[in-house]
Amino acid sequence: MLDTNALVNTQIFLKSSPKEKLLQENFELKETKLTPIIDNQVLIEIIYISIDAANRAWMQGRTYRSQILPGDVMGGYALGKVIESRSEKFKIGDYVEGDLGWQNYAIRDEKELIRASIRSSENLHMSVLGITGKTAYFGLDLAKLKKGETVLISAAAGAVGNVAGQIAKIYGCKVIGITSSDEKANWLINELGFDAVVNYKNNNFVKDLRKLCPEKVDVYFDNVGGPIFESVLFAMNNFGRIICCGAVSQYDQAAPESGPRGVPGLIVTKRLTLRGFIVMDFEDRKKEAEKQLMDWIEKKQIKPAEDIVIGLQNTPNALIGLLNGDNKGKRMVRINK
Amino acid sequence: MLDTNALVNTQIFLKSSPKEKLLQENFELKETKLTPIIDNQVLIEIIYISIDAANRAWMQGRTYRSQILPGDVMGGYALGKVIESRSEKFKIGDYVEGDLGWQNYAIRDEKELIRASIRSSENLHMSVLGITGKTAYFGLDLAKLKKGETVLISAAAGAVGNVAGQIAKIYGCKVIGITSSDEKANWLINELGFDAVVNYKNNNFVKDLRKLCPEKVDVYFDNVGGPIFESVLFAMNNFGRIICCGAVSQYDQAAPESGPRGVPGLIVTKRLTLRGFIVMDFEDRKKEAEKQLMDWIEKKQIKPAEDIVIGLQNTPNALIGLLNGDNKGKRMVRINK
Numbered sequence: 185m186l187d188t189n190a191l192v193n194t195q196i197f198l199k200s201s202p203k204e205k206l207l208q209e210n211f212e213l214k215e216t217k218l219t220p221i222i223d224n225q226v227l228i229e230i231i232y233i234s235i236d237a238a239n240r241a242w243m244q245g246r247t248y249r250s251q252i253l254p255g256d257v258m259g260g261y262a263l264g265k266v267i268e269s270r271s272e273k274f275k276i277g278d279y280v281e282g283d284l285g286w287q288n289y290a291i292r293d294e295k296e297l298i299r300a301s302i303r304s305s306e307n308l309h310m311s312v313l314g315i316t317g318k319t320a321y322f323g324l325d326l327a328k329l330k331k332g333e334t335v336l337i338s339a340a341a342g343a344v345g346n347v348a349g350q351i352a353k354i355y356g357c358k359v360i361g362i363t364s365s366d367e368k369a370n371w372l373i374n375e376l377g378f379d380a381v382v383n384y385k386n387n388n389f390v391k392d393l394r395k396l397c398p399e400k401v402d403v404y405f406d407n408v409g410g411p412i413f414e415s416v417l418f419a420m421n422n423f424g425r426i427i428c429c430g431a432v433s434q435y436d437q438a439a440p441e442s443g444p445r446g447v448p449g450l451i452v453t454k455r456l457t458l459r460g461f462i463v464m465d466f467e468d469r470k471k472e473a474e475k476q477l478m479d480w481i482e483k484k485q486i487k488p489a490e491d492i493v494i495g496l497q498n499t500p501n502a503l504i505g506l507l508n509g510d511n512k513g514k515r516m517v518r519i520n521k
Numbered sequence: 522m523l524d525t526n527a528l529v530n531t532q533i534f535l536k537s538s539p540k541e542k543l544l545q546e547n548f549e550l551k552e553t554k555l556t557p558i559i560d561n562q563v564l565i566e567i568i569y570i571s572i573d574a575a576n577r578a579w580m581q582g583r584t585y586r587s588q589i590l591p592g593d594v595m596g597g598y599a600l601g602k603v604i605e606s607r608s609e610k611f612k613i614g615d616y617v618e619g620d621l622g623w624q625n626y627a628i629r630d631e632k633e634l635i636r637a638s639i640r641s642s643e644n645l646h647m648s649v650l651g652i653t654g655k656t657a658y659f660g661l662d663l664a665k666l667k668k669g670e671t672v673l674i675s676a677a678a679g680a681v682g683n684v685a686g687q688i689a690k691i692y693g694c695k696v697i698g699i700t701s702s703d704e705k706a707n708w709l710i711n712e713l714g715f716d717a718v719v720n721y722k723n724n725n726f727v728k729d730l731r732k733l734c735p736e737k738v739d740v741y742f743d744n745v746g747g748p749i750f751e752s753v754l755f756a757m758n759n760f761g762r763i764i765c766c767g768a769v770s771q772y773d774q775a776a777p778e779s780g781p782r783g784v785p786g787l788i789v790t791k792r793l794t795l796r797g798f799i800v801m802d803f804e805d806r807k808k809e810a811e812k813q814l815m816d817w818i819e820k821k822q823i824k825p826a827e828d829i830v831i832g833l834q835n836t837p838n839a840l841i842g843l844l845n846g847d848n849k850g851k852r853m854v855r856i857n858k
Binding site: 243247248373406409413414426428429430431434441442443444445446447449450451452453454455456457458459460461462465 | 566585650705743746750753754763764765767768771778779780781782783784785786787788789790791792793794797798799803
């Protein structure tokens with residue numbers, strides 16, 4: 185049996201709240217002693233930490249979870265294995281997931297955990313079959329795509345965006361991506377089958393967008409908010425739908441900017457529907473989504489795109505880089521012990 | 522038989538596009554000669570002109586209709602009676618409605634007209650049974666009200682707002698209004714049965730709102746946009762619905778301001794649905810709405826609120842005043858000939 189008393193935990197703390205852009209100096213890595221678990225708790229060895237733009241938003245204030253403050257272990261969704269248990273629900277060897285934080289080991293009450301059923305590999309469980317893949321799935325479910333519609337996706341090379349684009353193609357839509365480099369644009373078109381991609385860092389973003397979809401946009405899957413959201417509002421078709429999934433353009437700064445012009449005026453005149461959602465609200469449909477996504481992967485209709493960083497110590501940089509748009513596909517940190 | 526050749530028309534033209542606030546000098550009244558009607562056309566004597574905030578928005582640019590430009594007869598929804606006809610669809614004496622403009626007589630092709638069935642009186646046909654009453658009806662239909670929910674309505678003393686509030690009461694909701702004077706606030710509470718009303722011109726708008734609905738807002742029926750929209754976003758409950766009906770705060774100025782902060786960030790974290798609509802999209806459900814509204818009026822569950830201005834020459838001031846919030850209930854101009 186494992187002598188958990190002999191284990192040393194490594195934890196990454198938020199040392200200071202970022203003033204504007206998130207920096208490495210906002211974090212601090214410390215070795216700490218694990219405390220013994222009590223009734224209903226389990227000790228978890230973390231395998232993968234999910235890196236998500238939302239991690240940065242959690243530092244700005246209370247969202248759907250409490251704010252992360254200096255002195256807190258940095259929060260983060262993660263996959264791990266139970267290595268010690270005083271819970272009747274989970275036994276040693278079980279895969280579990282939840283907000284396990286940026287650390288090698290986590291102690292959690294059984295109520296804070298979800299059992300993870302690994303349908304394929306651990307990394308696929310974190311990418312297409314994980315939170316971000318399911319976010320793409322349920323977001324497009326809300327959009328009620330019709331064959332032949334034009335679907336625009338921002339942060340298209342990101343973990344959610346790339347899957348959303350591939351799903352929209354399966355539904356027979358014309359799929360346009362928005363991304364921040366020509367390299368990612370080419371990858372999305374050549375590797376993942378997007379019909380076209382616009383690089384918003386080019387000066388002609390609005391013109392380029394108009395050229396790529398002269399028929400205008402029926403569904404906009406928005407991951408970024410900000411000025412791109414505003415530009416797209418003007419490019420929407422009557423009765424268009426905007427799926428509000430995230431606002432990454434607003435996370436890595438002091439405070440959100442003023443909002444997009446045209447709200448709510450254009451929402452009225454174009455009869456738009458805007459729909460905000462969070463994947464956790466769809467917990468009861470999780471299996472349906474995983475089954476469908478797995479099926480699409482097996483039929484090679486979805487190509488998983490993973491961006492794996494090795495080592496807990498690299499987690500801060502993994503997030504900082506993600507906020508700068510460095511990743512292609514789902515970024516996660518593999519804990520090597 | 523009427524000698525229509527002897528009739529002189531009086532028309533109000535847009536003389537110049539308003540630079541900021543709409544002024545009387547932006548209009549010009551002229552007497553003109555009626556031209557003979559041709560095949561499929563009818564000559565209409567106008568009875569009531571509807572005064573709507575949207576009239577001002579039409580001067581800003583193309584919306585769901587073409588922009589009104591200097592030299593155009595001012596547009597406006599109106600009710601009239603056919604007094605000469607070369608149409609097989611409409612005969613002399615028929616009530617018709619449509620965008621008949623600010624004038625005593627209108628010549629229109631039959632395709633531009635809708636037959637008006639007057640269920641009760643002409644003025645009721647313009648108010649609760651008219652476009653604005655039906656706008657309230659269909660807007661709340663989209664909101665899928667549940668008994669006991671808190672419904673907040675801006676421009677609550679306006680033509681749409683006052684009916685929306687009365688309907689939400691029928692559905693068993695707690696109804697809070699937003700208006701621009703204590704006098705209108707008292708009227709909404711004492712005459713129309715609103716539970717509470719906040720005067721946004723008081724300095725403590727956000728505080729007052731929080732005090733009146735500590736349980737937060739489930740449904741916001743927005744007629745105004747702008748800073749009020751922004752404040753309400755922060756007061757919404759998770760899974761709340763915002764019905765985007767108009768943006769009157771943005772109409773009477775040069776160009777729309779920057780948009781509300783929190784879009785789309787709060788839409789995501791609060792999982793809001795925003796839904797824009799225009800009553801004309803519900804043409805096929807018109808009879809259902811009129812029947813239901815008439816029934817509520819007969820049962821005294823809706824009290825019609827009408828604000829009738831007499832005389833075509835007073836139409837510009839009627840609109841200018843409406844944009845300043847002078848009206849209580851549905852404002853319309855009765856043409857006296």
